[in-house]
Amino acid sequence: MFGLFKKSLEVQDVPVQEKQDYSDVSAIAEYFKSETGVTFDEQVSILKNKVTTFCKQRDINSFNTLLALIKKEKQTKQELIDHLTTNETFFYREFKQIEELSVLVKKSTRHVEILCAPSATGEEPYSIAIALLEAGVPHGSFNIVGIDINSEAIKKAEEAVYREKSVRNLTPEIISKYFTHNGDKYSLNNSVKSLVRFKLTNLFDPSFKNIGKFDFVFSRNMLIYFDKETRLRAKTILENMRKSDENEVFFGHADLF
Ligand SMILES: C[S@@+](CC[C@H](N)C(=O)[O-])C[C@H]1O[C@@H](n2cnc3c(N)ncnc32)[C@H](O)[C@@H]1O
Incomplete structure (x- = not known):
C-alpha cells in the first residue's frame, strides 16, 4: 500500500514535458517581419526548416516557446536574427x-x-x-x-x-x-x-x-x-x-x- 502511494507521488513530481510542436511558424514570421522588415511570405517552408533547426539546437520544444523567448530575451532574439538574415556580399560588387x-x-x-x-x-x-x-x-x-x-x-x-x-x-x-x-x-x-x-x-x-x-x-x-x-x-x-x-x-x- 505504502509502495503504491510513493510511486504515484513520483509520477506527479515528473515535470510535464511540453509537447513538441514545430507546425505553425506564422507567428514567428509575423514577429520577425515586424521587428526586422525581413519577410518570408514566399518562403514559409524554408523559414520553418531554419527555425526548427534553431529550436532543436537549443532544446526549445515549440515555436510558441521560441516566440515567448525572443520577445523576452535580447540574446535569443539576436541569435535568431543572425540565423535568419542572409549576408551574401563580395568586394567590388556592382x-x-x-x-x-x-x-x-x-x-x-x-x-x-x-x-x-x-x-x-x-x-x-x-x-x-x-x-x-x-x-x-x-x-x-x-x-x-x-x-x-x-x-x-x-x-x-x-x-x-x-x-x-x-x-x-x-x-x-x-x-x-x-x-x-x-x-x-x-x-x-x-x-x-x-x-x-x-x-x-x-x-x-x-x-x-x-x-x-x-x-x-x-x-x-x-x-x-x-x-x-x-x-x-x-x-x-x-x-x-x-x-x-x-x-x-x-x-x-x-x-x-
Ligand atoms: C545581402 S546583404 C547585402 C550586403 C551589401 N550591401 C551588398 O550589397 O553586398 C543584406 C544585409 O541586410 C541586413 N539586414 C536585413 N534587415 C536589416 C535591418 N532591418 N537593418 C539592418 N540590416 C538589415 C542583413 O543582415 C544582411 O547582412
Missing part, C-alpha cells in the same frame, strides 16, 4: 555605382561622410574605401560607417579577414596593395580598416537616426528581403539620413520599388 560615387567624392571640397546600410561582413564599405583611395581621394578626407542587424556579420566586418570568394573581383594588384595574403586568408590592411567604423543596428530601430547625417548613402541588396510596403518605409528612413537631398541614395539594381 562596381559601377562605386565608380560613380568616386567621381562625386572627388568633386567635393569638404570632408565626406558615407553610410553603408547594410554593410553585412564589410566588403562593400571597404570596397568604397579602396576605390576612393585608388581614385586619388586622400586618406583622412572621408570616413565610412557600416551598419547591419546581424551581429556575426558585424564581428567579421571588424576582423576584416576574407576568403578567396570575397576577393574574387579584385585584381592581383589591388590585393597585394591592400591585403596581407596568407594561405587561404586575405587580411585587410589597417590603412583601409581604419577608414570604416561598424555598428550593430536595425534600420527600423528609432535609435538608427542617431548615428548622424551623411553626404552619401549606400543601401544595396537589403530591400529585396522586404515586402513592398516595408521597402518604401526603409527608403524614406534612408533618404532622411542624407545631409541634403541633392544626391540620390544608391540602391542595388535588384532593390526595385
Whole structure:
C-alpha cells in the first residue's frame, strides 16, 4: 500500500514535458517581419526548416516557446536574427555605382561622410574605401560607417579577414596593395580598416537616426528581403539620413520599388 502511494507521488513530481510542436511558424514570421522588415511570405517552408533547426539546437520544444523567448530575451532574439538574415556580399560588387560615387567624392571640397546600410561582413564599405583611395581621394578626407542587424556579420566586418570568394573581383594588384595574403586568408590592411567604423543596428530601430547625417548613402541588396510596403518605409528612413537631398541614395539594381 505504502509502495503504491510513493510511486504515484513520483509520477506527479515528473515535470510535464511540453509537447513538441514545430507546425505553425506564422507567428514567428509575423514577429520577425515586424521587428526586422525581413519577410518570408514566399518562403514559409524554408523559414520553418531554419527555425526548427534553431529550436532543436537549443532544446526549445515549440515555436510558441521560441516566440515567448525572443520577445523576452535580447540574446535569443539576436541569435535568431543572425540565423535568419542572409549576408551574401563580395568586394567590388556592382562596381559601377562605386565608380560613380568616386567621381562625386572627388568633386567635393569638404570632408565626406558615407553610410553603408547594410554593410553585412564589410566588403562593400571597404570596397568604397579602396576605390576612393585608388581614385586619388586622400586618406583622412572621408570616413565610412557600416551598419547591419546581424551581429556575426558585424564581428567579421571588424576582423576584416576574407576568403578567396570575397576577393574574387579584385585584381592581383589591388590585393597585394591592400591585403596581407596568407594561405587561404586575405587580411585587410589597417590603412583601409581604419577608414570604416561598424555598428550593430536595425534600420527600423528609432535609435538608427542617431548615428548622424551623411553626404552619401549606400543601401544595396537589403530591400529585396522586404515586402513592398516595408521597402518604401526603409527608403524614406534612408533618404532622411542624407545631409541634403541633392544626391540620390544608391540602391542595388535588384532593390526595385
Ligand atoms: C545581402 S546583404 C547585402 C550586403 C551589401 N550591401 C551588398 O550589397 O553586398 C543584406 C544585409 O541586410 C541586413 N539586414 C536585413 N534587415 C536589416 C535591418 N532591418 N537593418 C539592418 N540590416 C538589415 C542583413 O543582415 C544582411 O547582412
